[in-house]
Every structure is written in structure tokens, then in C-alpha cells.
Amino acid sequence: MRDRVRACDITGGDDPVMALDFPRPDWNAAVTEFLIGLTYLALPCDDVDEWEAHFVTPPAPDALLKAWQALVPCFNLDGEGPLAFQDFDDLVTQDIKPVSSLLIDAPGENALRNNSDLFVKRDGVTALSLPLAAAALITLQTYAPSGGAGHRTSLRGGGPLTTLVTPRRKGQNVTTLWDRIWANVPYRDDNFSLRPQDLFPWMRPTLTSAKNEIVTPEDRPLALNFFACPRRLRLVFSEGQCSLSGAAGAVVAGFRTQNYGANYQFWQHPLSPYYEDKKSGKLPCHPHAGASDYGDWLTWWGFDGYPATVVRLWEGRRHILTPHLDPSSPDGIEAFGFDMDNMKARQWLEARAPWLPEGSAALKASVKAFIEATDETARAATYACRTALYGQKKADDHYRVEGADSFKTPGEQVWAVTQSLFEAQLTHLIARAATEDGDTDLREAWIATLRKQAFRVFETFVDVDGLTDEEPRRLLYARNQLNNLIMSKARTALGLAKPSKSSNKTEETV
Numbered sequence: 001m002r003d004r005v006r007a008c009d010i011t012g013g014d015d016p017v018m019a020l021d022f023p024r025p026d027w028n029a030a031v032t033e034f035l036i037g038l039t040y041l042a043l044p045c046d047d048v049d050e051w052e053a054h055f056v057t058p059p060a061p062d063a064l065l066k067a068w069q070a071l072v073p074c075f076n077l078d079g080e081g082p083l084a085f086q087d088f089d090d091l092v093t094q095d096i097k098p099v100s101s102l103l104i105d106a107p108g109e110n111a112l113r114n115n116s117d118l119f120v121k122r123d124g125v126t127a128l129s130l131p132l133a134a135a136a137l138i139t140l141q142t143y144a145p146s147g148g149a150g151h152r153t154s155l156r157g158g159g160p161l162t163t164l165v166t167p168r169r170k171g172q173n174v175t176t177l178w179d180r181i182w183a184n185v186p187y188r189d190d191n192f193s194l195r196p197q198d199l200f201p202w203m204r205p206t207l208t209s210a211k212n213e214i215v216t217p218e219d220r221p222l223a224l225n226f227f228a229c230p231r232r233l234r235l236v237f238s239e240g241q242c243s244l245s246g247a248a249g250a251v252v253a254g255f256r257t258q259n260y261g262a263n264y265q266f267w268q269h270p271l272s273p274y275y276e277d278k279k280s281g282k283l284p285c286h287p288h289a290g291a292s293d294y295g296d297w298l299t300w301w302g303f304d305g306y307p308a309t310v311v312r313l314w315e316g317r318r319h320i321l322t323p324h325l326d327p328s329s330p331d332g333i334e335a336f337g338f339d340m341d342n343m344k345a346r347q348w349l350e351a352r353a354p355w356l357p358e359g360s361a362a363l364k365a366s367v368k369a370f371i372e373a374t375d376e377t378a379r380a381a382t383y384a385c386r387t388a389l390y391g392q393k394k395a396d397d398h399y400r401v402e403g404a405d406s407f408k409t410p411g412e413q414v415w416a417v418t419q420s421l422f423e424a425q426l427t428h429l430i431a432r433a434a435t436e437d438g439d440t441d442l443r444e445a446w447i448a449t450l451r452k453q454a455f456r457v458f459e460t461f462v463d464v465d466g467l468t469d470e471e472p473r474r475l476l477y478a479r480n481q482l483n484n485l486i487m488s489k490a491r492t493a494l495g496l497a498k499p500s501k502s503s504n505k506t507e508e509t510v
Contacts, residue, residue: 037226150259159338
């Protein structure tokens, strides 16, 4: 059932709120992050015991409202004084832009000028009601992409990757909104403050970057991660009808904007994984183009860098919550964010991975080896299909494909067809790690699975019967290369010795 509720009603009492239901997934994501930040301010959370108390017994809506009461005046969208997520100045000298430009995937000025807005059309949103305008505003400030000269990206760059822990209580089929929020509230830091001027950029004169000034985390509270405002803008209100909800009354029809807002640097957001850059240090991870698969889970778990703070904290929190969690429906990690090409949003990622205990180094090494073996197999499948279809014979009786490797579909298919198979193997790996026994048999079984699936993908993309008559040598060469690459590189990734020649025959798998 859909309903409109106050922010303090997220705990829901006997009828808990299950999820946000804005008309756009990026709004649901950004407002969830906003609620995590607000809840961080409302409830004491200095250690795991305080955190546990509010998970076991969620606060009543009135208690949550009372905790936020002093901050309520900071969240006016219109009227006199500072306005939430907007510039301290009124920006009245700036031209008014259409409200649709608040949407991250809206066509830019060049697209409108060149009439190239093919998939995301102009004029689809001409007015937004106050709740939807607030969601759009929060989303833009939280995920802001590059917007031209001086129009700053978000604190984590354009379209950052967010990872949230999603616990599952006993007796519940899905994670409630409160559990999703509270599971991802970090512990308070030494700079914790409830002074609005410290927390909310709009409550003080705007920090600008016209002279390359930067805003660093030094001596600033952790909560500022949730309320940063890189974009300078002011909403413009009128009377009308919301384009998305149909609600009549006060609507946002446009906004004024000014470049050179706050330039946030060197922050580490508690909801994002990071990686180490040789020149710049820790940088936030971002979604990539194309479908998401279990190869992405290494980043979400922090195996290739640093997990989100809240994902790392879940190890200890989960341990004390064991009596309250559903062992038959394990907790997981939600990942979401925009894949951006500079100012252009190419796609929105929303995916889920199982949560993985990080305490076992052996488990971590095994899981990474399994995924790296799939990566080698996917590369081999792509190479073999390209060679079978387009290979040119060289003087050394080898076949080569000239030009850039843009034909990646076979590799993507390998990831897709082995997804559920890997999830099943992951269950076995976790169980085996708990017994501290070796897993060589599981690795041998995985290489056999990869080999079998890779040849199925090969036969899907290559007309074996047609090429047998037309280009038999090229086909045989491509099949042999697929087998050899899997039995060398994929086995090496798994730490397995190469098999003897007598057992290394392509005919067994085709």
C-alpha cells in the first residue's frame, strides 16, 4: 500500500514503512541517504551497544520527531531566510532554468541546441510539487555530475557508487526502510555537532571556489557528507500542477543557478567504497557502463580497495544481532549509482550482492580467485568468438583480429550464465572456510563449470556448422585457443596446476 508519511514515521510502529516510492529510482536512493544522515543526527550512536538498542527496539515516531525538532527550521524550501540545499544568496540576477534541468539524466544545453535528445526527451517535466522538488534537489546535490565550467560535482564526484547493508529480521520477507537506514548509520566522530552552521552549508554564507578554494574534511563533522551542496541554485516557485504526481498548488517551475560553488576534496563518505590512486590517494568508486555482474562484488566488498565504512562496521554489528536476523534469508549489500560520461548519464545501476564475512583471509582469497578465473574465461570467450568470426590468417598459421576489441558480448554472456552458479559456489566456499578445510575440489569443479559454459557461449555466437564447411581451420584454431586459455590462465587464477595433455581435449566440452 502506498501512503504519504512524515520523515519521523519511517519506524512505522506496528505497520513499518517498507521502502520509499518516489517516481524515480535515483530519488529513492538519494532520499534514503538523506534519511541516514538525518537519523545519524537524531539518535546517539557512539558504539555498538547504543547502535544495537535502536535496532532491536526502533524509536517511536514521536521520539524521532522530538530529536529532530531543533533542526526542523533548517529545512524550509521556500520563504525567508536560509533554504534547504540551496544557495545562501537569492541569485536574482541569474536567468531561470527549467525545473527539468534538476534531473541528472535530463538533456543538456548542447543536446537541446543540437536536437539530439533522442532517448530522454525535453519538456517531460515542467513543474514539480514540493515533495518531488525536494527529492530532485537532494538528488542533484548528492550525485551532481560535471555541469560545465565551475559547476561542481558532488562530494564524491559525478554519480558515485553507494553500497548499503540490507539486514533481514526474523519473520520479515524484505528489509524495512528503518532497518535499511539504521544498519547504515555510522558511529559519531570526534567533530560531531548539532550546530546548524556546522552541518548544513545553506545555513551560512556560501563557500565558493572561484579562486580554486576547496572544502576539506579537516575539523568538519562527518555529517556534512550527507548534506554537502556543491551546486549553487535557488528554486523558483509558482502555482500549477505537478507533471509527475498531478498535484495542484505550489510547484517548482524552474531554478536559478550560479557556478563556482563549494569544491569538496579529500572526503571519505561512509556509504561508498574507495580505491587507492597512486597520485591522488583514496578516491570513491563509480559504476561502470554495461550490465552489473558478480565481478563487481569485489569492489562492493572492498576487496580491490576499501569497503564503505558501514559495510565494514556490519561485521561487528551482525555478530551481536544474530538472534534477531533470519538465517534462511541472509543479509546483503545494495549497490546503486549513475554511470556518467562527464555530464551525460548513461545508465542507473541498482543491484544486490550477498554480504560476505571479511574476517577470513582464506575465504577472501578463494572468492577473489573464483571471480578472477571467470574474468579470464570471459576474456577467452570473447577472443575465441572474434577469432572464429573475423580472424585473418597470418604467416605463422595463426589467426589474428585487427582493430579495437569492441565485440564484448560473449564475455558478458559468460558472466551472465555463471551468475547463479557462482552464488551456489559461494555458499560452499563460506561453509568450507568455517571448517578451515582446503577447497581444491571446489576450484576444480569451478574450472570445469567455466569451461563447459564458455563452450556453450562459443557455440551460441559462432555458426559452427557453417564455419565447419567454410572456414574449418579458423574454427578449429579458435576452439583450441578457447580451451588453451581457460586451462592456462583461468586455472592459474585459481592456483591450479595445468592438466596433462591427455586430459586437455576440446572435444570433451563441445
